[in-house]
Amino acid sequence: MNLDAAADLDRAPHGSSDDPDLLDFSANTNPEVPDGVEAVYREAFAEARGYPPEPPAGFREAAADYVDCDPESVIPAPGGLAAIRAAVALAVDPGDTALLPAPSFGEYAREVRLQGGEPAFVPASEVLDADPSGHALAVVCNPNNPTGTGYDRAALERFAARCREADARLLVDEAFLGFTDRPSLAGTEGVVVARSLTKLFGLPGIRTGFAVAPGAFGAALASARRPWNLSAPALATGAYCMGRDGFVRETRERVRSERARMRAALAERYAVRPSDAPFLLLDVSGDGRSVEAVVADARERGVAVRDATTFRGLDSHVRVAVRRPAENDRLLAALGVGDETAAGAEAADETATDSEGDDV
Numbered sequence: 631m632n633l634d635a636a637a638d639l640d641r642a643p644h645g646s647s648d649d650p651d652l653l654d655f656s657a658n659t660n661p662e663v664p665d666g667v668e669a670v671y672r673e674a675f676a677e678a679r680g681y682p683p684e685p686p687a688g689f690r691e692a693a694a695d696y697v698d699c700d701p702e703s704v705i706p707a708p709g710g711l712a713a714i715r716a717a718v719a720l721a722v723d724p725g726d727t728a729l730l731p732a733p734s735f736g737e738y739a740r741e742v743r744l745q746g747g748e749p750a751f752v753p754a755s756e757v758l759d760a761d762p763s764g765h766a767l768a769v770v771c772n773p774n775n776p777t778g779t780g781y782d783r784a785a786l787e788r789f790a791a792r793c794r795e796a797d798a799r800l801l802v803d804e805a806f807l808g809f810t811d812r813p814s815l816a817g818t819e820g821v822v823v824a825r826s827l828t829k830l831f832g833l834p835g836i837r838t839g840f841a842v843a844p845g846a847f848g849a850a851l852a853s854a855r856r857p858w859n860l861s862a863p864a865l866a867t868g869a870y871c872m873g874r875d876g877f878v879r880e881t882r883e884r885v886r887s888e889r890a891r892m893r894a895a896l897a898e899r900y901a902v903r904p905s906d907a908p909f910l911l912l913d914v915s916g917d918g919r920s921v922e923a924v925v926a927d928a929r930e931r932g933v934a935v936r937d938a939t940t941f942r943g944l945d946s947h948v949r950v951a952v953r954r955p956a957e958n959d960r961l962l963a964a965l966g967v968g969d970e971t972a973a974g975a976e977a978a979d980e981t982a983t984d985s986e987g988d989d990v
Contacts, residue, residue, distance in 0.1 A: 660908070661953050680862075682861065682865055689865045689868060707855070710803065722767050739751075753943075766798060770789070773806045801821075802821060
């Protein structure tokens with residue numbers, strides 16, 4: 631694609647607020663980080679005085695244990711979006727089409743267009759029933775952003791088989807899968823999995839992630855990867871976080887219980903989608919207010935929520951993250967469905983500066 635055409639492509643909007651006075655529910659980053667990770671980051675300074683190992687065998691082994699795949703299939707990347715870009719760049723040529731879910735993460739379409747391809751959108755709820763024939767690439771976001779839909783493993787495997795038969799590469803974005811106990815599709819023939827450590831471990835600024843792709847496509851991705859594309863601190867903290875099984879279990883339980891509590895409260899006033907992710911999608915049209923009014927009213931009460939009308943096909947929705955209990959109480963109060971206690975407000979104020987810099 632020429633430079634003028636690339637410059638015409640807008641960056642997809644991402645959740646997060648840079649206002650330190652707001653409690654940020656527009657982003658989906660875990661407000662907690664694993665114990666000990668700061669010490670690991672500081673200790674990596676000594677390693678940063680030299681070049682990291684190449685290839686980073688320790689990180690690849692940690693990632694392989696994390697998603698249960700062959701370490702040779704792991705391609706380290708500075709975040710999930712970098713893994714997605716690398717996969718799309720190899721799979722899509724000018725004139726190709728790519729099967730994309732909607733509503734879903736807007737960067738998929740942007741990356742396809744950057745390669746000269748054309749998106750072919752299908753409803754996110756029906757993506758596993760779509761025909762991949764004639765497409766160079768198919769994308770599934772599992773769980774889907776912003777709906778929170780988690781897909782059945784057997785249905786995913788059947789779709790992957792149809793993609794192989796159609797000679798279409800399948801890219802599965804598992805940025806939020808770590809919040810569930812569902813197994814990864816990593817290592818499946820013909821499938822590229824993109825993983826981000828941004829969400830689950832609350833470290834968006836570290837920029838750590840990876841792709842998993844077996845076979846010839848995986849070898850091509852590994853060859854295209856720039857040497858030293860992850861810093862020594864990113865490698866060290868990423869490997870450490872992926873080994874914190876207790877932290878992952880505790881996070882999953884907190885998100886599961888708080889999400890159920892929040893959904894029940896929010897359903898008193900809004901239509902709320904079921905979700906397997908650390909966020910909920912709300913249709914505010916039944917409340918008689920516009921999305922702009924809901925977002926502005928919440929902001930006046932010290933809470934940032936995501937305007938979800940930036941997602942294709944949504945015109946009356948907001949997305950809210952699932953955070954810690956006291957913070958969630960403040961969100962419910964800001965949206966008019968909960969009582970904010972003094973203790974909850976004090977606890978939430980202490981964490982109001984937490985935010986996410988990227989959606990992947």
